[in-house]
Amino acid sequence: MSELNNIALKILENGKGILAADESTGTMTKRLESVNVPSTPENRLLFRETLFSASSMTECIGGVILYDETIKQNTSKKNKIPELISNVGSIPGIKVDTGAKVLAGSPEEKITEGLDGLRERLKEYYKLGARFTKWRGVYSITKDYPSKLSIQANAHALARYSALVQECNMVPIVEPEVLMDGDHTAKDCYEKTSEVIKKCFEELILHQIDLKGIILKPNMILAGNKSKEKLSNDEVAKLTLDCLKNSVPSEIPGIAFLSGGQSEIEATKNLDLINKHNNTNFIMSYSYGRALQQSALKFWSKDTNNLVGTQKVFNHRAKMNTLAAQGKWSKDLEN
Ligand code: 5MM
Numbered sequence: 001m002s003e004l005n006n007i008a009l010k011i012l013e014n015g016k017g018i019l020a021a022d023e024s025t026g027t028m029t030k031r032l033e034s035v036n037v038p039s040t041p042e043n044r045l046l047f048r049e050t051l052f053s054a055s056s057m058t059e060c061i062g063g064v065i066l067y068d069e070t071i072k073q074n075t076s077k078k079n080k081i082p083e084l085i086s087n088v089g090s091i092p093g094i095k096v097d098t099g100a101k102v103l104a105g106s107p108e109e110k111i112t113e114g115l116d117g118l119r120e121r122l123k124e125y126y127k128l129g130a131r132f133t134k135w136r137g138v139y140s141i142t143k144d145y146p147s148k149l150s151i152q153a154n155a156h157a158l159a160r161y162s163a164l165v166q167e168c169n170m171v172p173i174v175e176p177e178v179l180m181d182g183d184h185t186a187k188d189c190y191e192k193t194s195e196v197i198k199k200c201f202e203e204l205i206l207h208q209i210d211l212k213g214i215i216l217k218p219n220m221i222l223a224g225n226k227s228k229e230k231l232s233n234d235e236v237a238k239l240t241l242d243c244l245k246n247s248v249p250s251e252i253p254g255i256a257f258l259s260g261g262q263s264e265i266e267a268t269k270n271l272d273l274i275n276k277h278n279n280t281n282f283i284m285s286y287s288y289g290r291a292l293q294q295s296a297l298k299f300w301s302k303d304t305n306n307l308v309g310t311q312k313v314f315n316h317r318a319k320m321n322t323l324a325a326q327g328k329w330s331k332d333l334e335n
Helices: 003-015 025-033 041-052 056-060 081-087 118-128 148-167 186-206 233-247 264-276 290-302 307-324
Strands: 017-020 061-066 091-095 100-102 110-112 132-139 171-178 254-257 283-288
Touching (some): 003 061, 003 091, 003 171, 003 254, 003 283, 025 290, 041 081, 041 290, 041 307, 056 061, 056 307, 061 081, 061 132, 081 091, 091 118, 110 132, 110 148, 118 148, 132 148, 132 186, 148 171, 148 186, 171 186, 186 233, 254 264, 264 283, 283 307
Parallel strands (some): 017 061, 017 283, 091 132, 132 171
8 A cells, every 4th residue: 555545544544534724814814703803823823723632633533734824833832733733643734725816818717826836845844744735726606617727727736736745745635626606506516516526637647646645625516505406415415426426536545525615514414424325435524624613613712711612512523524424423413
């Protein structure tokens, strides 16, 4: 088994998932201000350190995606953040894209940037303890989009990123996110997600990526958040499985879904049903940002000294999602 395959499997073993704590300072500021907490480096660190020291980390969280600011911070006990994460048995990772910018040639769409100087940044992150990385391409669904140009350009960037990451002995998380925003149908989401994922793998193969050494982080197949269409959770699970079965090469070790704006319970329930119906050989787990942190953040904002209480809220969500990643969740466990 290759070293990269080993890392990918370790991150996702036994129902473990990924905590996406890689909000850029702009996004984290929005999240903190939405609960009336000032977005200072100290507050961003305190909230994140509180989650990374929670007891569920060892059993449930196989990897944490960090942001550049956090990977370089020290904890209140003067430990390095990546050390805190490794010491509880989880693996530190790092977001290495520098954000989605206007795509020249199709200015209503986005292209993710960050390739310039990436080889050097990767070496630095490796030294800091990172063993996997993340890069996110974003695509909106409208009548005209995503265009062939954005599908091609983002797939190319994801493949060049993955090649540099594997060269540096880290596992790339490949995240093509087809956004939930809009009034599109689930069928639109299915078709566009298939096209996006197929193009990503075409480029990954062209760039000689070891497919056994990546993790795919896709969206689930959902109707747009402004659509009148109401899908059952079972339908979401079956469409998602069908889409991935038809677009993802069998070599990849695992899939870790993003939550994409679903509520915490929806994200857990859909993941659980995906696993209950899983007729593929892929591990199907989670790499959630909002769906793991929302309740904990809300709780913490009411009393930022109540770290134990905040950890309790986070532990619950992490446990529910780890059960869902094994198809063992049920609604009564929420109470
Ligand atoms: C944690 O949020 C990440 C994005 O941060 P920026 O927009 O500030 O760069 C994001 O990439 C995240 O990792 C994934 O979208 C999954 O998060 P959700 O909240 O959709 O599960």
